[in-house]
Amino acid sequence: MNRFTQCLLMAAVVVSPTIVHAQSEAKPLTVGVSGGVSVPTGDLADAVDAGYSVAGHVFFAPAALTSVRFRGDVSFDQFSYKKGSSLSDESFRSLGFVANAMVDLTSGSSSMMPYLVGGLGVYSGKASGSDGSSTDVGLQVGAGLTFKLSGFATFLEAKYVNVFSDPNSTGYLPITFGVKF
8 A cells, every 4th residue: 555545544534533423413313222231229129130121212412502412212121020929920111201311521523422311201110910000200310422433323321210109119220232323
């Protein structure tokens, strides 16, 4: 490879993150999906084992705000009851609809961006085999890392979800990996 080709290649490598960032900012509305493990906490951890979490996301990045974004989530978490309990063949599930605010902790030109996320939503919890369900208000707070790639981004996120159900609150910690288009 001659020296001119090497310089041209190096220039392309240096400029490409800026081009990718400029392309991602041109789209104020994006969608994504995520999935991972969901770890129960508190009273829920006494009854169920770790489960899984899947979610769909809609991201909105207003042009007027440089480090604040918004995200709507639809999430589904499911846990199996612990072995030996009277409900060991059953599971507990939670379906959530959440509105979040996200704050980027670094500038938008970085290819790896840490962020904070927090939101308020409505969660519907139900045990399989049960006729009843409970719909309650809940909140979630967490942090994550976005990895910008060419044409899309991935993210790794951990958040704490607390649903204010009666008589006890329900808490769990989804740790997920996602893709944003």
